[in-house]
Amino acid sequence: MTRTSLLNNDEFSDSWDSSLDEKKLKKQRKLERLEQKKRLIENIKTYVDTQSQQNNKVNGEMNSEKKEVTVPVRGTLAWAFHALGATESNTFENIRSKYLILAKTYHPDHKGENSVQKMKDINEAWHIIKLAKKTF
Numbered sequence: 001m002t003r004t005s006l007l008n009n010d011e012f013s014d015s016w017d018s019s020l021d022e023k024k025l026k027k028q029r030k031l032e033r034l035e036q037k038k039r040l041i042e043n044i045k046t047y048v049d050t051q052s053q054q055n056n057k058v059n060g061e062m063n064s065e066k067k068e069v070t071v072p073v074r075g076t077l078a079w080a081f082h083a084l085g086a087t088e089s090n091t092f093e094n095i096r097s098k099y100l101i102l103a104k105t106y107h108p109d110h111k112g113e114n115s116v117q118k119m120k121d122i123n124e125a126w127h128i129i130k131l132a133k134k135t136f
Contacts, residue, residue: 075128077132079125080125080128081129084098085102099122099125099126102122103119103122
């Protein structure tokens with residue numbers, strides 16, 4: 001081989017090696033970016049999980065602070081107050097306004113047939129309270 005041909009071969013091999021190195025570097029950078037994305041996704045998942053756990057704790061604390069409401073026996077005055085969402089300390093006019101709001105909300109013409117039982121309960125509660133007012 002002549003000296004020029006050897007030079008040409010060396011140059012070719014050098015350029016070939018440099019292109020291989022560039023390709024390896026590109027692949028390595030791409031893999032590093034993918035790893036960064038994976039770590040970022042893991043961090044986001046961890047953050048979301050901790051936030052949801054904190055929200056659950058707060059909601060759990062709020063729920064534990066709430067008193068359990070026991071529903072009184074149907075047909076009693078206490079049940080009537082409970083059904084209308086009133087207390088015994090409410091005035092008659094206040095209870096009447098609550099009844100009218102509930103009656104309008106759950107009327108079968110507006111809500112459909114699914115609200116028939118709720119409307120019956122509201123009416124029964126209202127009649128019990130009216131009877132109690134007349135009696136006492």
